[in-house]
Amino acid sequence: MVEDMNQVEVKVFQVGDLVKGRVTKVEEKQVIVDLEGSKLDGIIPISELSSLHVEKASDIVAEGQELTLEVTKVEEEAVILSKRKAEAGEAWKRLQESYERGETIETEIKEVVKGGLVVDLGVRGFVPASLVEDHFVEDFSDYKGKTLTFKIVELDIEKNRLILSHRAVLEEEKSKMRKQSLESIEVGQVMEGTVQRITDFGAFVDIGGVDGLVHVSQLAYEHVEKPSDVVEVGQKVKVKVLSVDRDNERISLSIKETQPGPWANISEKAPKGYVLTGTVKRLVSYGAFVEVFPGVEGLVHISQISHKHVATPHEVLKEGQTIQVKVLDVNEQDQRLSLSIKELLEKEDEVKDYELPEESKGFQLGEMIGDKLKDLK
Known part of the structure; x- marks a missing residue:
């Protein structure tokens, strides 16, 4: 009769059932639980305690703890249970909802x-x-x-x-920040940013979560061969917003626009009569453009190249040549600088005229001959 009762008890549990159990003993490789409404022992193998690797069962459960478990096997003397599978069923349901949302x-x-x-x-x-x-x-x-x-x-x-x-x-957070930044950024605005990347054609600067491009032509007033010669990654820079394309999330920036122009205070740096050293940048039919400061070029008109007649500037000068020039006129407002090479050659010509060693000697010799003739008479 007792055997029949045990069989009835065993049939209560089916594989896949979710049951409630209280931990009565925590062993090294398994956990014993008391199942509600049953005299059969519930056993949870250590591998069924968690979806992760477990070294000790006591790291996961403790005596007296109430658990929801899934029946994985029904034996005559015990019911094999899984905490991992019971949790997984609910977890997958919850995770599926989160994924879809x-x-x-x-x-x-x-x-x-x-x-x-x-x-x-x-x-x-x-x-x-x-x-x-x-x-x-x-x-x-x-x-x-x-x-x-x-x-x-x-x-x-x-x-x-x-x-x-x-x-x-x-990336989602950055995307939100970019959109917010794009909405607030206006053309003409001056901001501080951080250089993020450097390419052959310029530098990308982060201005509040959105990157803008400083084209190589906007890095400095002087000519820049390589952007890395002027800026470096991580550098803090001041930039001016040149344009904003919100649809394509593109921003054009300028560093040079935040700096004093090369012509600023040029009247003080190159006053009339001042002698400067410069580099011949361009030769044209009517003269030569000479760079005397980074970004500042002045014109040496063809008439100011030499005292001698010059048919074309190419006869006397070449691009890249370093020369000295004298400031004839400076116009800061119109950004014009008139220069002269000839003005610095005048003194040399005067010195040559003054020395005239050959003519002087000839003249003195004539005087000496004249004196001798007088003596003979």
Whole structure:
């Protein structure tokens, strides 16, 4: 009769049933639970305590704890249970809803493994290394125990596959910041930014969550061969907004527009009569343009190149040549500078005329001959 009663008790449980149990004993490799309404022991193998690897059962449960469990096997003397599967069923349902809604999930990093991070959301979630941050991370060892916010990027219940991304959260936040920044940025605005990237054609500067391009021509008033000669990554710079394309999220910036122009105070730097050293930049039919300060070119008119007749400036000068010039006139408002090479050659010509050693000697010799003739008479 007792045997019949036991059989009746066993039939109460079916594989897949969810049952309530209270932990009565925590052993090294399993946990014993008291099942409500049954005299059969419930046993939870250590492998069924969590979706993650468990070293000690006592790390997961404690005596007296009430648990919801799933029946995995019914034996004559005991019922084999799983805490992991019971939690997974509810977890998958909850995660599926979050995935469909595009919600974020905040959770703690439980393990750092080869290739990424592992979290416990009732089921094992994996975060590939490439989806942890929006920048390269060499060592993830200090991520264990950190709490981060994630988005589900892949969910497959049948394959028990859950892939999460913290990078997606960061990129979404940056996208929101970009839109907000784009709405507030106006043409002509002067802002402080940080150089993020340098290319052959310019530098990208972060101004409040959105990157703008400073074209190489807008880096400085003087000619710039390589942007890296003028700015470096991480440098704080002042920029002026030249244009904003909100639809395509493009911003054009200028560093040189925030700096004093090369012609500022030119009347003080190059007053009339001042002698400067410059470089011949361009030769034209009517003269030569000479750069005397970075971004400041003055014209040496063809009539001011030499005392001798010059048919074309190419006869006397060449581009890249370093010469001395004298300031004839300066107009800061119109950004015009008149220069002369000839003015500095006049003194040399005068010295040559003054010395005339050959003619002088000839004249003295004539006087001496005249004197001798007088003596003969």
